[in-house]
Structures are given as C-alpha cells and as structure tokens.
Amino acid sequence: MDQVKRTPKRAFQILVGLLATVAFGQETAKSILVLRPAGASFDDAKKGIKETLGSGYDLKDFVMTKESTADEVVKSWKAAAPKAVVAMDNKGVALFREARTKVGDSTTPVVALMGVRIDAALRGASSSAGINYEIPAVTILVNLRSILPTPLKKAGVVYRASMDDMFQRNAEFCKQENIELVGIKVDDAADAKSGLEKALKDIAGRSDIDALWVVNDNFFLNAKLIKEVWLPGLSGWKHPVIVGVETLVKPEYKFGTFAVLPDNYALGAQAAGLLQEIEDAGWKVEEVKVDQPLSVIKTLNLRGLKSCCGIQEGKLGEVDKVLE
Amino acid sequence: MKLLRAVPWFAAAILAAPAIADKIYVFYPSMAKPNVVQAALQAKLAGHEVTVFGRLADFSTMIGQTPPEVIVAPKALADQFAGYKPFLKGARKGGPSEEGVLISTKPVNTGAMATVNLGVVGVLERSAMNGFVQGVVGAQPKLKIVTKVEDLLPLLTFGSADAVLVGETQVEELKGRSQAALQTTPVEGSKIGLVVAASKGDASNVEAALKGLGAAEKKMLGVDAWIK
Numbered sequence: 233m234d235q236v237k238r239t240p241k242r243a244f245q246i247l248v249g250l251l252a253t254v255a256f257g258q259e260t261a262k263s264i265l266v267l268r269p270a271g272a273s274f275d276d277a278k279k280g281i282k283e284t285l286g287s288g289y290d291l292k293d294f295v296m297t298k299e300s301t302a303d304e305v306v307k308s309w310k311a312a313a314p315k316a317v318v319a320m321d322n323k324g325v326a327l328f329r330e331a332r333t334k335v336g337d338s339t340t341p342v343v344a345l346m347g348v349r350i351d352a353a354l355r356g357a358s359s360s361a362g363i364n365y366e367i368p369a370v371t372i373l374v375n376l377r378s379i380l381p382t383p384l385k386k387a388g389v390v391y392r393a394s395m396d397d398m399f400q401r402n403a404e405f406c407k408q409e410n411i412e413l414v415g416i417k418v419d420d421a422a423d424a425k426s427g428l429e430k431a432l433k434d435i436a437g438r439s440d441i442d443a444l445w446v447v448n449d450n451f452f453l454n455a456k457l458i459k460e461v462w463l464p465g466l467s468g469w470k471h472p473v474i475v476g477v478e479t480l481v482k483p484e485y486k487f488g489t490f491a492v493l494p495d496n497y498a499l500g501a502q503a504a505g506l507l508q509e510i511e512d513a514g515w516k517v518e519e520v521k522v523d524q525p526l527s528v529i530k531t532l533n534l535r536g537l538k539s540c541c542g543i544q545e546g547k548l549g550e551v552d553k554v555l556e
Numbered sequence: 557m558k559l560l561r562a563v564p565w566f567a568a569a570i571l572a573a574p575a576i577a578d579k580i581y582v583f584y585p586s587m588a589k590p591n592v593v594q595a596a597l598q599a600k601l602a603g604h605e606v607t608v609f610g611r612l613a614d615f616s617t618m619i620g621q622t623p624p625e626v627i628v629a630p631k632a633l634a635d636q637f638a639g640y641k642p643f644l645k646g647a648r649k650g651g652p653s654e655e656g657v658l659i660s661t662k663p664v665n666t667g668a669m670a671t672v673n674l675g676v677v678g679v680l681e682r683s684a685m686n687g688f689v690q691g692v693v694g695a696q697p698k699l700k701i702v703t704k705v706e707d708l709l710p711l712l713t714f715g716s717a718d719a720v721l722v723g724e725t726q727v728e729e730l731k732g733r734s735q736a737a738l739q740t741t742p743v744e745g746s747k748i749g750l751v752v753a754a755s756k757g758d759a760s761n762v763e764a765a766l767k768g769l770g771a772a773e774k775k776m777l778g779v780d781a782w783i784k
Contacts, residue, residue, distance in 0.1 A: 283613035284701075286681055371710055378733045408661075408713055410735040497611070498703045501678075505701060508682065524714045526707040549592035550706075 280500020498527030631749030646779030
C-alpha cells in the first residue's frame with residue numbers, strides 16, 4: 233500500500249486546504265440534475281428526494297415538456313456539472329441516455345424512476361440504478377390480506393404473453409408470503425376482447441381464487457373493455473378486485489375494490505437512499521441495479537368490500553383513503 | 557328567562573374546557589394512518605389543537621414555521637429540538653424505553669452488524685440515523701431508511717435488507733402482516749427511547765389531558781402509561 237509522504241510541501245497543501253475550508257465555510261453542495269415532467273406526482277417525488285437528502289445537495293430542476301430535446305438537457309448538464317442525474321418518466325430516461333452520449337460522459341450515474349418498466353428502460357446503460365414504478369403483486373396482496381376477514385391464498389391475474397417475465401417475478405415474490413399467483417396468459421396476437429372474456433370466465437369459474445389483480449395494461453384495461461368485458465364478466469363475482477388506478481375504485485363504478493398506487497414522496501425518499509449509496513461508492517454504479525418500490529398509497533372502496541367480503545374490525549385505520 | 561336558563565350551561569362549558577388551548581404536534585410512525593391517530597387523539601384532547609404528522613420533514617418544518625406549545629415524538633427526535641423540555645415520558649412495562657429487535661428471513665449474526673444491510677424507519681434526518689442505530693445495535697450497519705413502518709416488510713421480501721430493526725412494541729404487528737418465515741432476534745441490552753411529551757413552557761393542561769388518554773390512544777403512541 234502506498235504511503236503518503238509527509239513532506240513540507242504536502243503539509244503546506246494540507247494547511248492551504250484546511251484554511252480554504254475555514255474561509256469558505258462548508259463544502260459546496262453536491263449538484264444533482266433532475267430531469268422530470270411537470271405535475272403533482274413528480275413534484276412529490278422531487279420533494280421526497282430533496283427533504284431526504286437535506287441541505288448538502290443542490291437539486292437542479294429540468295422540467296421537461298413534450299418539445300424538450302437532448303440538446304437542451306446537454307446545456308443544463310454542462311451548467312450543473314452534476315454528481316448524478318435523476319431521470320423521471322420514460323422520456324426523462326430517454327433524454328438522459330441521448331444527452332449522455334452527446335456530452336460524452338459514460339460515468340455520471342443516473343437514478344431512474346416513475347416510468348414504465350424502468351428495468352427495461354435502463355438496459356445497457358452504464359452506471360445506472362432505478363426503481364420500478366409497477367407495484368409488485370406481493371405488496372398489493374399483503375396489504376389487502378391484512379384487512380380481509382377471510383384467508384387470501386390464491387389471486388388471479390390476466391396478462392399478455394409478452395409480460396411473462398413480469399408474471400414469473402411476481403409469482404416468486406408472492407410465494408414468500410404463501411400466496412399463489414394464478415396467471416391466465418393471453419397471446420399478444422389474440423383479440424383482446426375475446427381473450428379477456430375467456431380468461432375472466434376461467435377465473436370466475438374457479439372456486440379457489442380469493443382475489444383478482446388487474447394489471448395496468450392498456451391492452452386489457454381501457455374504457456371499452458371495462459364496459460364490455462370486465463364489468464359483465466365480474467358481475468356475480470364475490471371477491472375483491474384490485475386495481476392500480478384510483479378512479480377505477482370509485483364505488484359508483486362497481487369495479488375495483490382496492491387500489492394500490494405508488495407513494496411518490498416515499499419513492500423520492502427511496503431514490504435519495506440510492507443516491508447516497510451511489511455517493512458512498514464514489515459516485516458510480518458497478519452493475520445496473522433496479523429496486524422494487526417499497527411504499528404505497530391504499531384506497532378502499534368500502535361499499536364494494538363490505539358487499540363482497542367484509543373487513544377485519546379495526547383495520548380501516550391502515551388504509552390511506554376510504555371511499556363510501 | 558331563556559337566557560337565564562342558558563347561563564349555567566354556558567358557565568359549565570367554560571369550566572370544562574381547558575383554560576388555554578395548546579397546539580400539540582405529534583410524530584410517531586406506526587401502522588395506523590396519521591389521520592386516524594389524529595382523530596382519536598383530538599377526541600380525547602378536546603380544547604387543544606392536535607396535528608399528527610406522517611412525515612418527519614413536515615413535522616420538523618412546521619415546528620420551525622409555527623412552533624407548537626407541545627411536541628410528542630420519539631425521545632431521540634424530541635431531543636433534537638433544544639427549546640422543548642420533556643415533561644412526560646411514555647412508558648411500557650414501567651420503563652421509558654424498549655428493547656430493539658431484529659426481524660429477518662435468515663439468521664442475523666449480531667456480532668457482525670457492520671456488515672448487515674439494516675432496514676429502519678427514519679425518525680431522525682438521514683445522517684443522525686447512523687448514530688441513533690449505532691447506539692442501539694453497537695455498530696454502524698448500512699442503513700435502508702424507509703418512511704413508514706409498513707415499508708419494512710417489503711425490504712425483507714425483495715431482499716433489499718438482511719434485517720429490519722424495530723422496537724419490541726412493533727414486532728407483533730409487523731409479523732402479523734406477514735406469512736413469511738420471519739425470525740426475531742432481540743438486540744440484548746439495547747434501549748430505544750419511547751415517545752416523550754415536551755414543551756416550551758408550562759404544559760400542565762396538556763399533561764393532565766395526556767394522562768387521561770385511554771389505553772387505545774396510548775397504544776397508538778406505543779406506550780401504556782406516562783411517567784415523569
């Protein structure tokens with residue numbers, strides 16, 4: 233191991249450094265470039281990052297529009313000289329990747345969040361980390377199970393064949409909590425309506441499925457299919473339907489029973505934790521690392537849950553929003 | 557005549573209400589949502605203005621912006637606000653602290669805590685949490701700090717933490733949510749301070765009201781009694 237020689241010159245350098253620190257007070261705040269769209273969700277996430285990191289960090293905000301270009305990001309990047317970049321939304325990730333090439337910088341790390349399939353969006357990007365936006369089924373089901381008066385052992389889900397990796401990963405997580413995720417796979421090339429009709433018939437026809445998890449996928453989840461397939465297909469079904477969109481849990485729609493959405497503030501706090509881990513590692517990420525989101529906001533259609541299944545006494549206090 | 561009949565009721569109402577309405581800020585992360593805790597506490601602390609915070613940053617910011625007369629928070633956090641002096645300590649089983657417990661899916665080597673990825677709920681700002689946890693486990697593990705108690709369980713499910721640290725009060729409610737094979741390892745000899753009530757000045761009104769909380773409300777604050 234090399235030893236630092238304590239020469240008079242070296243001692244002088246240390247003294248100058250110490251004097252500079254005393255003279256100029258604290259170290260300069262560490263710059264973090266934040267690429268994000270406008271909107272309350274993104275504001276919340278940024279707030280979570282800022283409040284968790286504290287005063288030693290300077291968040292440089294680049295609020296994207298539809299017209300934002302990589303050249304504009306490059307300009308902000310050069311001005312900010314960031315230690316790391318936070319990219320929100322898939323557009324933020326795409327702009328980051330394009331700008332990084334233009335800047336000629338492959339080492340400044342990025343933390344990506346609030347986009348669809350962040351794991352896929354970061355594929356091949358060096359020094360990158362992220363947090364998926366999709367809430368894992370196990371988180372959703374454990375939260376539901378904790379308020380139900382009856383056991384939740386099996387949950388059904390309809391998914392496209394191209395999302396099989398997502399299904400397998402979720403099924404593995406669910407096993408840890410003794411929940412079996414029962415997937416009905418529909419070919420991507422199939423007609424969405426008939427494929428969904430058949431899948432729902434399969435699930436509704438089984439007596440051992442305790443809940444249905446509706447994945448946020450436009451292929452199956454759109455106004456037409458909700459009206460023509462989901463609602464009639466589940467009309468006599470007496471189990472909870474879990475959705476990932478808050479509007480779908482409104483009691484008047486008679487569709488979703490329980491909605492679980494990301495807690496964007498906490499997601500920001502989680503991203504701040506990743507940034508600090510990256511800082512501890514010398515502002516670099518050796519291998520692409522994508523975490524699962526930890527924190528959620530739960531909304532309950534109380535009327536719907538009471539009519540199908542009931543609720544454990546005293547458990548309403550664990551739900552963030554109760555709709556009646 | 558009607559007016560005369562109303563006078564005793566009016567006088568009684570004035571006498572029943574606390575002489576001075578104090579502003580009370582509460583921060584105590586638990587499974588119960590802040591709005592639920594706030595409604596329960598407010599019902600028992602009538603005449604005072606209770607605000608329960610779900611986020612540490614909001615609690616700290618509001619103390620700076622519109623300082624309350626009283627704060628109720630974990631001791632380690634209350635100690636950060638120099639202007640507030642504790643007038644009541646929350647207690648469990650007669651003492652003002654509880655033992656720390658590690659919850660994990662695999663056995664934890666408590667002799668090598670510095671190598672453990674440890675999940676914990678943030679009750680202090682990030683840098684101060686290192687010292688706080690070191691004081692409990694006797695080493696400085698790599699921390700995974702979450703904002704809510706319920707978020708500790710996903711840390712274990714997704715393998716983001718080797719173990720999570722909680723006070724013994726929260727072990728059962730956390731384990732009760734999970735059907736995973738969770739193991740508990742008490743951190744022998746550790747002490748985590750429970751909540752305290754602290755004030756800037758005379759808090760005799762609030763003190764009496766806090767002592768009058770029922771078992772359910774005290775449980776929401778992780779205590780079963782108050783001691784001086």
